[in-house]
Amino acid sequence: MSNQSVLVIGGGIAGIQASIDLANMGFQVYLVERTPSIGGRMAQLDKTFPTNDCSMCILAPKMIECAGHEKVHLLTYSEVAEVRGEAGDFQVTVRRKPRYVDLDKCTGCGDCVEKCPRRVPSEFNLGLDRRKAIYLPFAQAVPRKVTIDAESCLYLVKGRCRVCEETCQAGAIDFEQQEELLELEVGAIVVATGFDPYDPASLTEYGYGEIENVITGLEYERLICASGPTEGHLQRPSDGKVPRVIAFIQCVGSRDVNYKPYCSSVCCMHATKEAILANEHYPDLKSFILYTDLRAVGKQFQEYIIRAREEYDVNYIRSRPGKITVDERSGNPVVWYDETVFSEAGDPVRRVTSMGVDLVVLCQALVPRGVHPEMEEKLGLELDECGFLAIPDQLVRPVDTTVAGIFACGFCQSPQDIPDSVVQASAAAARVAELLIFQE
């Protein structure tokens, strides 16, 4: 008899959907998430294209459904340390990092967070604001339990403070907590580890990290989000002013053999959405999207672009900017790019030109997070040249990896948007069911 439990690695939308489907099929699911809360990248987005649905509003019910399912065992702040075995019979070691908080006792009231004296940059808000050393990553976090970040907690680093312990009425703080190793036995594994945004600092021509008003797409999402660090007021970093003109630069680090050769698939659309949202917030705001090819291939995407152009003052320029400089008088970024203009005789001339804007948003490449190196070495789980989980037979088994019994869904196996990730998550659940069902 093979094991009727399944390990899902990654608690973003793909991992959540796979877990819900598997649990509804009757399998015991262990969902391992490396951060303190499930939700993944989708939780960081403001709205979603092309419906402009509030991302958190449609995600939160799924998070709660997943965590509340009697068949789903949530292992947050945990990582897969080791996997052995084969399809139908894997042994998995999961490392549970100490949170220094007793999950059974913590009520998520937040009193400790208020009293904690130590502030550090918030990962969830990409460093745009600060959180405490004891924290809830975001308001809708699941589970709603605080976590002490061992690297910044005054007591754990310097041996003094313990204010949280004094404050907590539930007695949930536990500084004695140790790392735990959990041994699980599962019949199948679903990998849904998603992506990281590529750090555009290596493209020095764009000045990210040097020029204040050059930010990334994901940072922009947090800035325009009502629950973000500026409560949705689009304030640019240098002076907190609302920009009047924004330039979005596409393919930053993607479609470039010097960086990432592939197309990240979602950037044309998220830039369009971000430009629409800016204009929705501030009707006088104008956007320019500088793109290579306008890849709007999904359902209702072209129509979304038409609306952006016609109703939201979004202007598309086909060009790949060469550099960004700073206008010394205004401090504004200046985007240099080439474009075609027409001479008096009507002949087109390609020329280099520039545009001063208030804010530049770099739509950077998205990079697969891959898997624990040990899964690659010991199990022979292969990645492709770009770091995506290799899928040997894409046309017949598009979610099967190189190892029988291990399936991959979402961005970790190919660049894709939310609906495609959700589809693959359900597809992975079907493949697991096919594998395990006759071995009951």
Place this chain on the structure above:
Amino acid sequence: MRVPEVAEYARSLPNVVYVEDNLYACSEEGLSSIKEQIAKQHLNRVVVASCTPRTHEPLFKEACEEAGLNKYLFEFVNIREHCSWIHMHDSAGATEKAKELVRMGVAKACYLEPQEEFESEVFPAALVIGGGVAGMTAALSLAGQGIQVHLVEREKELGGLIRSVRTLFPAQQDTEDLLGPLVERVRSHPQITTYVGSEAETVDGFIGDFDVSIATDGQTKELKVGTVIVATGAQELKPIALYGYSRLPNVVTQLEFEEKFKEGADTPRNVVMINCVGARIPERTYCGRFCCTTAIKNAIWLKEQDPEASVHVLQRDVMAYGVDIEEFYRRAMELGVRFVRYDIENPPQIMGEERAEAVKVYHQLMGRQVVLPTDLVVLTTPLVSREDNERLSKMLKVPLGSEGFFLEAHLKLRPIEFATDGVYVCGSARYPSDIRESVSQAYAAAAKAAIPIRDGFVRAEAITAFCSERTCTACGNCVEVCPFGAIELQEGRFGETAHVNVAQCKGCGCCVAACPSGAMQQRGFDDRQLFGMISALAEEMTSGTGRQ
């Protein structure tokens, strides 16, 4: 909108004993607070005024149930869409309207009654309509999960659209290499019954209990299934009257091009492909998603047959999304395929009367018109929806969206489900999808269609209609209007009266509206509840304190 003011107002309403204002009512904290207060305050009704019931109502109902309160004693007031969104620039007006809606919600809640949900069995078999790659994959996955499958294909052979395709992206693998084994697996699977040259003529019923009749050569077979997957695909647009298509012999579509060379004819020296033919235009706004991939694939194939061949692809944007298609695109360029961007305002022109001799196109980079001599013009057209979708949509009671493709329950998070329970969609019937995508969707649909069958039963929401036999005059209006055939006239204690089959009733309320005697009522929307809401609204209006 000023939420604290709405909350304060709610406190003043009759029968309200507890009010809280929570920024994220749907978070774990918000839900546990609801549960806590049900116990603490002995609440017997709960009203939440927040966002949309479509995504959030089940969550709050669940919380009530967990706290021991029947979930039908919960009422939802949507002040996000109905107030803060639609009156975004009128905070005072939105606040007043929210108060009114809350007042109405509370008035209705007073009359809510606990309900029992009806449980019905799920017949352990599934119907898959369409025997293309998506349909076959869905059938195999369901059968692989131990479920009996009926697979219906209209053509005499399984395979669908890709039967006309010569080779497949990304490995230029022969289509037959994919199709042959797939058809064989379907044909030999003991759990799959295949009906070729057949059509699903009628599908009646509801999740768990669909009655299906399949017509083959004038003969009809009746069967029962629990769930249904739509995998009917789409068809290539034939661009009549565009670029001389159907008039000039050497102007063909991509699919015709593939069919032409399937038999191994000599390839032409000069080929011009024109992309976005009949797509991304005002009359047909959508992008065909994988047509660029098809053009790239065929361009590469031509160069592989004859490296000296001149192959131009005239394009508006090359939709080479992801890893492999981008790599494919790069390879085409390395092989010498020329990609020339054209502008929709200034489309390419076909030169030649009897046949296409050359294509004239404005070359944006070179800044002038170029003339490309050609032996063959290949038009890249998108898939369009099948005419039959209309009939299927009515039969299955699932909607079609723009351009006649099937409309999913939610574009973002429920892409392969329909709002109608028990019916799912995959492949290009929903939107043009390449093989990988169609197959992923097929597996996903199989997962969804298997779940109710594995459970063995489904629960129907208790918003069904019921008839007061005492008042019913057996006029039969309700029987006429019921779109689900859920009502029958039956002989009973009070003579002949209407009788609702709870399993079939979907809670649409048509019968209630049609009933002249008030005998027909709907759970959760009965007269007392609705008149309660109206009175609550009218009361304050007439007393002059509310908004006029």
